[in-house]
Amino acid sequence: MKLKTIYASLKKDLSQIESALDKTIEANHPILREASKHLLKAGGKRIRPVFVLLSGKFGDYNIEQMKKVAVSLELIHMASLVHDDVIDDAEMRRGKQTIKSRWDNRIAMYTGDYIFARAIEQIAGLNKPEAHLILSKAIVEMSIGEIEQIRDQYNWNVNLRNYFRRIKRKTALLIAISCELGAVAAGTSPHVQKKLYRFGYNVGMAYQITDDILDYVGTEKQLGKPAGGDLLQGNITLPVLYALKTKRGQDGILPHFADLEQLDTIDIKNIISIVKESGGIEFSQQISNRYLEKAFHELEGLPEMPARQSLYQIAEYIGKRNY
Structure with a gap:
């Protein structure tokens, strides 16, 4: 099953989520309204809502419940991007x-801040106290990561341990709780919730x-921004961290x-040329593949059904994507 087919199978529910996102960020103040709509129209893959919906399929699936979770998590993601762009002084996304x-x-x-507040407002409609605790803990961790x-x-x-901890808080955590909270909202067993959390974390x-x-x-x-943008913003990531462990990387990169x-x-x-020559790309791909293998392993312990295959x-698409 291709990614387009998966999205097509969820089209009706994703459409409801998109409408709810639009309605939720509606603001009385014209600048807040225009800025929020500008961000929403920029689009995105809506990966987190998809994970919420698919995880909900393992339990008592109710789109109204799923929608509260999916909209809340996507809004948190959107709000974090707005703040990231300020920190990184980013012109394009x-x-x-x-x-x-x-x-x-x-x-x-x-x-x-307004979008964050709307996100909390959405999750408040979910009558699951454990969901609120999961979300609040995740926001604390994300803030520490920032x-x-x-x-x-x-x-x-920066060392590798700090790098992995940073990307957990920056990206993996929100995807992990997208899977977990979808399962929580659907009333699945704690075993399924933990499996889906670990799957989402590794993905x-x-x-x-x-x-x-x-x-x-x-x-x-492809990127919607210049290549090497992370370095320009001062973010040292895995490919260059690996390159710096080689003589070619130390000699060629450190002077810069x-x-x-x-x-x-x-x-x-x-720097990009040296990172490629030093094997930084291949090493990083190997690490990414290891995480994907762990994600696949978590799926093996879940009931066999179309949602598991999706x-x-x-996960397979994420490991192969080129944009």
Whole structure:
């Protein structure tokens, strides 16, 4: 089953979620309304809502319950992107102007806060106290991750443990609880909930590592932003961390890191070439594949049904995607 087929099978419910997203971010204030709508229209894969819906299939599936979870998690994701763009001083996302670029940092921060508030409002409609606890703990962890990313900005000496912990909080955690909360909302057993959480965590880790790889091998058209954007924003990711462990990487990359805040496009192109030559891409792909294998293993312990096969196919797509 291809990804398009999976989305097609969920088309009706995803359409309801899209309508709910649009309705939820409706604001009385014209600037808040325009900024929020601008972000929503930029689109996205809606991976988190898809994980919520598919995980709900393992229990008592009710679209009204699933919708509360899916909308809340997608809004949290959207709000975090708005804040990320302010921190990273990003001008473009998905080929469109960011809110901070089109308006300013203050509008972006308040828009992100507004979307966060709407997300909490949505999950409040779910009569599952454990879901609220899961979500609040995740938001705390995500906030710590954002602070750590700021701390590690332009720090080429960051170690692998810090990198993996950062991407867990940045990406994997929200995908993990998308799977878990979909299962919670559907009233599945704790065993199924834990399996789906671990599946989502491993898929999320692979997803972010693949993103970090694409920043070195993707085109600006594919990425919606210039290649090497992570380095320009001071984010040191797995491909370059591996390259720095090789003599070629140390000799060729470290001189550029004398003043990371002054990197220019020529420096970035040189670093990208060295990362590729040193095997940083292949190493990162191997690590991503290991996480995917762990995700597949978690699925083996779940009931055999179409939703399980769909989760397998999505995980497989994540490991092979090129944008």
